[in-house]
Amino acid sequence: MLENPLIGDQNLKYKEASDFLSKLDPDWEALIKKKGIFSPSLNNDLEPYQSLIKSVIFQQLHPKAGNAIFKRFLLKFNNEFPDDSSILEKSSVEIKSCGLSKNKLLTILEIASQSFNKKLPKSVKIITMTDDEIIKLFTRIKGVGEWTVKMLLIFNLGRLDIIPQNDLAIRKNYQKLKNLSNPITPKEIIEISKVWRPFRSVASWYLWQVDS
Helix, strand or coil, X not given: CCCCCCHHHHHHHHHHHHHHHHCCCHHHHHHHHHHCCCCCCCCCCCCHHHHHHHHHHHCCCCHXXXXXXXXXXXXXXXXXXXXXXXXXXXXXXXXXXXXXXXXHHHHHHHHHHHHHCCCCCCHHHHCCCCHHXXXXXXXXXXXXXXXXXXXXXXXXXXXXXXXXXXCHHHHHHHHHHCCCCCCCCHHHHHHHHHHHCCCHHHHHHHHHCCCC
């Protein structure tokens, strides 16, 4: 697995991002002061297809529920993230028993199959691809939507300017942060997030922390 290209100077970049957002207005300043400098848990030890599988497991779940299922998934493979061949060799019934829905199981098996057959890029290739190219490639897989790929972009590849507009928690927590009465739509959060550029991933991370 290639080292993420941002790792070498990431602390400076993360501080730059946090400082940039804290200057937007008093609400952002207070949130960032409370939560500290941006410190994501990157999965850059995983191959992209593995990170995608992890994102599928967490789809439409509260983080606690997602973590519980993910831990049971790892236990099926001696508490290590399996490679594509290990997933394909394991009984699908056993994998599903982790708490996965039928649709998620089929998506995970399809990702593993495409990776095994060299239809998905490895780390050395994917770091040369644009965000849009990665989204277009992976959303061709049934069961993989834009949100799932954007989690890979943020937490595996370390891309700093991604806005997961379909993430309900981000929109609800922005509404809470700004004390707004009306719910925020995906289209609205895209427009709102323009002032967060080039650190929309970082802003999203802070919004996920609002209730924590």
